[in-house]
Amino acid sequence: MKRLLGFLLLPLLGRAEPTLRESFEKDFLVGVALPSSTVDGREVDAATVAGSQFSALTPENDMKWASLHPHPERYDFTRGDAYVHFAEQHHMKLIGHTLVWHSQTPEWVFQGAEGQPADRELLLARMKDHIDTVVGHFRGKVHGWDVVNEALSDSPGEDLRDSPWRRIIGDDFIQQAFHFAHAADPTAQLYYNDYGLAQPEKRARAVRLLQRLIDQDVPISAVGMQGHYSLSWPDPAEVEKSIIAFHQLGLKVMITELDIDVLPSRGASGIADIARTEASDPALNPFADTLPATVSQQLADRYTSLFQVFLRHHHAISRVTFWGLHDGRSWLNDFPIRGRTNYPLLFDRSLQPKPAFEAILRIGSTPR
Numbered sequence: 001m002k003r004l005l006g007f008l009l010l011p012l013l014g015r016a017e018p019t020l021r022e023s024f025e026k027d028f029l030v031g032v033a034l035p036s037s038t039v040d041g042r043e044v045d046a047a048t049v050a051g052s053q054f055s056a057l058t059p060e061n062d063m064k065w066a067s068l069h070p071h072p073e074r075y076d077f078t079r080g081d082a083y084v085h086f087a088e089q090h091h092m093k094l095i096g097h098t099l100v101w102h103s104q105t106p107e108w109v110f111q112g113a114e115g116q117p118a119d120r121e122l123l124l125a126r127m128k129d130h131i132d133t134v135v136g137h138f139r140g141k142v143h144g145w146d147v148v149n150e151a152l153s154d155s156p157g158e159d160l161r162d163s164p165w166r167r168i169i170g171d172d173f174i175q176q177a178f179h180f181a182h183a184a185d186p187t188a189q190l191y192y193n194d195y196g197l198a199q200p201e202k203r204a205r206a207v208r209l210l211q212r213l214i215d216q217d218v219p220i221s222a223v224g225m226q227g228h229y230s231l232s233w234p235d236p237a238e239v240e241k242s243i244i245a246f247h248q249l250g251l252k253v254m255i256t257e258l259d260i261d262v263l264p265s266r267g268a269s270g271i272a273d274i275a276r277t278e279a280s281d282p283a284l285n286p287f288a289d290t291l292p293a294t295v296s297q298q299l300a301d302r303y304t305s306l307f308q309v310f311l312r313h314h315h316a317i318s319r320v321t322f323w324g325l326h327d328g329r330s331w332l333n334d335f336p337i338r339g340r341t342n343y344p345l346l347f348d349r350s351l352q353p354k355p356a357f358e359a360i361l362r363i364g365s366t367p368r
Contacts, residue, residue, distance in 0.1 A: 017361075018361065018365055019052055019053045020053045020054060020357075020360065020361065020364065021052075021053060021054055021055035023361055023363075023364025023365050024320075024364045025055065027310075027311060027314040027317075027364075028310070028314055028317045028318055028319055028320055029055045029056040029093055029318065029319040029320070029321075030053075030054055030055055030056065030319075030320055030321075030322075031054055031055065031056030031057060031058055031092075031093075031095065031319055031320065031321030032050050032053070032054040032056070032057065032058070032321065032322050032324070032325050033057075033058040033059070033060045033097075033257070033321060033322065033323050033324055033325075034046075034050055034057060034058075034059065034060065034083075034086075034325060035061070035062075035329060036059070036062050036079045036082060036083075038050060038325065039057075039059075039082045039083050039085075039086035040082045045351055046325055046351060047086070049347065049351055050090075050325050051086070051089070051090035051092070052090075054092065054322075055091075055092055055093065056092055056093040056094075056095060056143070056319055056321060057083060057086065057087045057090075057092040057093070057094050057095065058094075058095040058097050058256075058321055059079075059080070059083050059096075059097055060097075060323075060324075060331075061104070062079040062080055062082075062083065063080050063083070063096050063097055063098070063134075064097070064098060064101065064104045064105075065099075065101070065104060065105040065106065065109065065130065066104045066105060067079065067080075067104075068080060068134055069106075069130055069133075069134070070106060071106070071108070072108060075133055075134075077137055080137075080138065084138065084141045084142075087141075088141075093143035093144075093319075094138075094141060094142050094143055095142070095143060095144055095145070095146070095319075096134075096135075096138060096142040096144070096145040096146065096188075097145075097146045097149075097193075098145075098146035098147075098148075098149040098193065099130070099131055099134065099135070099145055099146065099147050099148070099177060099181060100127065100131075100147060100148045100149065100165060100173070100174075100177045101148075101149040101150060102150065102151075102161065102163035102164060102165060103150075103274050103275065104274075109123070109126055109164075110123065110164040110168065117164075117167075117168060118168055119168065120168055120169050120170065123164075123165070123168045123169055124169055124173075124176060127165075127169075127173070127177060127180065128176075128180050131177065131180040131181050131184055132180065132183075132184050134184075135180075135184035135185045135188065136184050136185070138185075139184065139185040139187075139188075140185070140187065142185070142188055143188070144188055144189030144190065144191055144221065144222070145185075145188055145189070145190055146191050146192075146193040146224060146256075147177050147178050147181045147190045147191060147192065147220075148173075148174050148177050148178070148192055148193070149193045149194070150193070150194050150195065150273070151163065151165075151166070151174055151192075151194070151209075152194050152202060152205050152206060152209065153205070154196065154202070154271055154273065156201065159205045159208060159209060160209075174192075174209070174213065175213065175216060175218050178190055178213070178218045178219055178220055179218065179219070181219075189221040189222060190219055190220055191220070191221060191222045191223065191224050191254065192206075192209070192210065192213075192220060192222075192223050192224065193223075193224035193226065193256055194206065194223075194224070194225075194226060195226035195228055195257070195270065195271075195272035195273075196226070196270035196271060196272065197223075197225045197226070197242050197246075198225070198229075198235075198239045198241075198242050198270065199234070199238070199270050200238065200241075202270075203238075203241070203242045203245060206223065206242075206246070207245055207246070207249065210223060210249050210251065211249060214249060214250065214251075220251065221251070221252060222251050222252035222253060222254050222318060223246045223251050223252075223253055223254070224254045224255075224256035224257075225239070225242060225243070225246075225253060225254065225255055225256065226256050226257040226272060227255045227256065227258030227259065227306075227323075228257055228258075228259060228261070228270070228272040228323070229258075229259070229260050229261070229302075229306070230260060230262075230265070230269060231260060231261070231262055231295075231298055231302055232269075233269035233270060234269070234270065236305045236306055236308075236309050239306065239309055240309045240312070240313070243309070243313045243316055243317065244313070244316075246316075247313070247316035252316065252317070252318040253313070253316050253317050253318070254317065254318055254319040254320070254321070255310060255317065255319070255320040255321065256319070256321050256323075257272075257321065257323040258306075258320060258321060258322050258323060259322065259323045259324060259330060259332060259344035259345055260299055260302050260303065260344045260356075261332050261342060261344055262287070262291065262295055262298070262299055262342060262343050262344060263284060263285065263286070263287070263332075264283070264284050264286065265284070265336075266278060266284075268336075272335075274335070276335070276336045277336055277337075277338075278336045278337050279337070280337050280338070281337070284337060284340065285337070285339075285340040285341060287341055287343065288340075288341045289341075291343040295343075296343070296354060296355050296356070297355060299343065299344075299354070299355070299356045300354070300355040300356040300358070300359040301359070302356075303346075303356045304359045304360070304363060307320075307360055307363050308363065311363065311368070322345060322346065323345075324344075324345050325345065325347060325351075326345055326346075326347040326348060326349060326351055327342065327343045327344065327345050327347070327348055327349050328349035330342055330344050330345055332344050346360065
């Protein structure tokens with residue numbers, strides 16, 4: 001606690017060190033994903049760090065269908081409203097995550113009478129009701145929405161994921177969702193968000209999808225490139241190629257869900273499908289007690305190389321959002337193997353800034 005207070009009080013002690021949000025304010029928003037416990041007053045120190053360092057806010061889970069709309073006739077906006085209050089209090093842009101996704105959506109959404117699958121008409125009506133109600137409730141308070149999340153396939157030769165949305169409604173479920181969201185709040189920015197978009201094959205699938213949406217006058221504002229990366233994947237040059245390809249379509253680009261996995265894996269780089277699980281192996285959890293200084297420096301170097309790319313294309317990028325505030329809250333402690341100790345973020349488990357934080361801050365503070 002003493003070290004944390006010292007870090008937070010540096011400006012008051014005459015060391016006016018810039019924050020992330022200040023360092024990049026002329027380039028792009030710098031965002032963070034937070035759990036409800038940080039925004040509702042239960043984690044005061046985490047809230048203080050998040051509110052001072054970041055200019056955009058994304059709820060990790062509390063604006064997903066299962067959280068806001070768990071039962072057919074029941075909406076619960078309590079936790080969502082806490083994010084609105086936190087964002088307003090700290091002058092942050094609030095990002096709604098997410099309206100249409102195949103995961104964390106209750107089973108009843110896809111069911112018809114007597115447990116049979118819903119038909120196209122019923123599922124479209126449910127989608128419209130959900131989007132009308134949710135986007136309408138937050139109208140004017142949410143800067144932008146991840147309208148459709150992870151609709152692209154990871155399988156070669158297939159553009160779209162075989163999700164219940166696609167099976168029941170058809171390929172146009174994406175277009176329908178964007179039109180519903182735009183009607184519910186014409187002032188909100190509307191995004192498509194997905195992982196693995198630095199892979200050449202998936203990048204090509206994304207370009208085809210986005211071009212089709214643009215050709216059909218779908219009201220899409222930007223594409224979110226989920227940054228679930230590792231120390232060795234992807235090559236920053238491939239990230240750069242994706243940024244260029246999407247911006248050439250006339251869209252803004254956002255780096256969303258950014259974190260760097262420092263642990264060894266069995267492969268499947270870039271496959272951040274939440275349903276993916278792997279068997280435990282102590283050899284794949286080598287830093288259970290602490291992160292070696294050499295690996296911590298590798299993490300800082302990795303973030304440095306990525307932010308160099310982001311800054312080269314700051315005219316194309318509107319936001320860079322980290323998927324979590326500190327290592328102790330990262331989803332990568334359990335993905336794809338449960339119970340590991342990972343170190344993917346800018347702050348450690350004691351909320352102390354890591355060398356990666358300091359490296360990014362130096363980049364942002366360099367005159368340009």
